[in-house]
Amino acid sequence: MPSSQHRRRKSSTTNLGDLPSFLENSPFFIPFSNEESPAQSVPKPTFSQLVRSKNAQALLAFLVGVFLFWYLMPRKGDISYEALGRWGLLHGGGAQCLYDPKALVAVPNITDLGTKEYEGLDWEKLAYVTYVTHKDVLCNSVMLFESLDRLGSRAKRVMLIPDTEEFRTEDYSSRSAQEDATVKRLLKLAESKYGVKLVRMRIIRKQLGFQMWAASYSKLHTFSMAEYTRIIILDSDATLLAPLDELFLLPPSTATMPRAYWLDKPTLASHIMVITPSAAEFARVQKEIDKAGLGVYDMEIVNALYGATCNVLPHKPYALLTGEFRRAKDKHTAYLSPGEVWDANQVKKEARLVHFSDYPMPKPWEGISQNDVKASRPACVKTEGGEDCSDRDVWRGFYREFRERRMEVCGLESMAWWGSNPNY
Known part of the structure; x- marks a missing residue:
């Protein structure tokens, strides 16, 4: 017969299963055998518990990471806007419209300006606009209008000039007689020979660091020119190689601009823009100009305003930079189409507009030493x-042709570059 002490021990161990688990092995309880211990049942985990477990979450994170790496990894030759958009959307930077492949407009491939596609256009409501902020760049605008005239463009031509004494042809008291005569002659040339309408504007200038861009806001006056239904804005530091009238056939859009392909961050370029002006749009632009701070110029403003909704103009062939020719043969991926091989002569043949942007080279009407030219020019390839x-x-050739045309159109020599040396 079991002793009373044994009976008490068995009685005390019978209900151990009701104790918290952390007390089951406590030294304050008398040890017992498996026969004396009640069976412990462990419930099966639910599906919800399995999903929330650390192992399941780690596996899910790994699989998501593998998928993102596969999806976002650029394929061979994949430099499309869609690929840029994958990264851009992930990192949240740049002009949002560049992330949408549908934003890239298809420009009509029309070389004959007399074709039926142009018959429905009201040429009185379409215009090319350039802007002049200083007398030193006045000739550049005249040269662009000479090109448009020579190439047979039918749209109106407008030059924005400063509403300042420097550009008042009736008052030359503050400048030398030679400078006075040059400004007057070029303005008259633009009006009488190339049919240019001169529109005076208030120069918008801010002391915000780089003074070469301090007056670049002035081009944004164009958004107020609601008498036109469509305007092509051109920076004057460019050479026009072919007519651009096909851009007037683009789908309706407040602003259509090319991608600044030379920048890592997806950004819209502003040296050529196709816009639909209106009073309401100019009010938005003016608001952005008023609050612009350090480092915010025309390019930053148009990206802020239209980066989410604009149509994208193909940078090839409308936004070629002279600096592109100084890159190594294998560094033209951003400009070229996927799988295309760089051919300088073919690129020039296809280009319609070339922008002189070639740091540290100055603009083609400015001066530079022969040694600096030699140090900056593209290298020959063995x-x-x-x-x-x-x-x-x-x-x-781009620089030489610009200098020659500057003399031919404006009667002006450029500052000394390489002198008579043909091997610069």
Whole structure:
């Protein structure tokens, strides 16, 4: 017969299953055998518990990471807007319209300006606009209008000029007689020979760091010119190689601009813009100008205003930079189409507008030493048959042609560059 002490022990251990688990092995309880311990049942985990477990969450995170890496990794030759958009949306930077492949407009491939596609256009309501902020760049605008005239463009031509004494042809008291005569002659040339309408504007200038861009806000006056239904704005530091009238056939949009392909961050370029002006739109633009701070110029403003909704103009062939020809042969991926091989002569043949942007090279009407030109010019590439200097030849041709046309159109010499040396 079991002793009373044993009976008490068995009685005390019978209900151990009701104790908290952390007390089951407590030294304050008398040890017992498995036979004496009640069976412990462990419930199966629910689906919800399995999903919330650390192992399941770690596995899910790994699978998501693998998928994102596969989806976002650029494929061979994949430099499309869609690919840029994948990264841009992930990192949340740049002009949002560049992330949408549908924003890239299809420009009509029309070289004959007399075709039926242009018959429905009201040319009185369409215009090219350039802007002049200083007398030193006045000739550049005249040269652009000469090109438009020579190429047969039918749209109106407007030059925005400062409403300042410097550009008042009736008052030359503060400048030398030669400068007075040059300004007057070029303004008259633009009006009488190339049919340019001169529109005076208030120069918008802010002391915000880089003074070369301090007056760039002035081009944004164009958004107020509601007498036109569509305007093509051109910076004057460019060479026009072909007519751009096909851009008037683009789908309706407040602003259509090319991608600044030379920048890492998806950004819209402002040296050529196709816009629909209105009083309401100019009010929005003016508001952005008024609050612009350090480092905010025309390009930043148009990206802030239209980066989410604009149509995108193909940068090839409408936004070629002269600096592109100074890159190495394998560094043209951003400009070229997927799978395309760089050919300087072919690129020039296809280009319609070339923008002189070539740091540290100055603009083609400014001065530079021969040594600096030699240090900056594109390099020749060694080939099996000798040397390929096509990049240098095309690049040099842009600058030489600009200087020659400056003399031909405006009667002005550019500042000294390379003198008579043809091998700069």
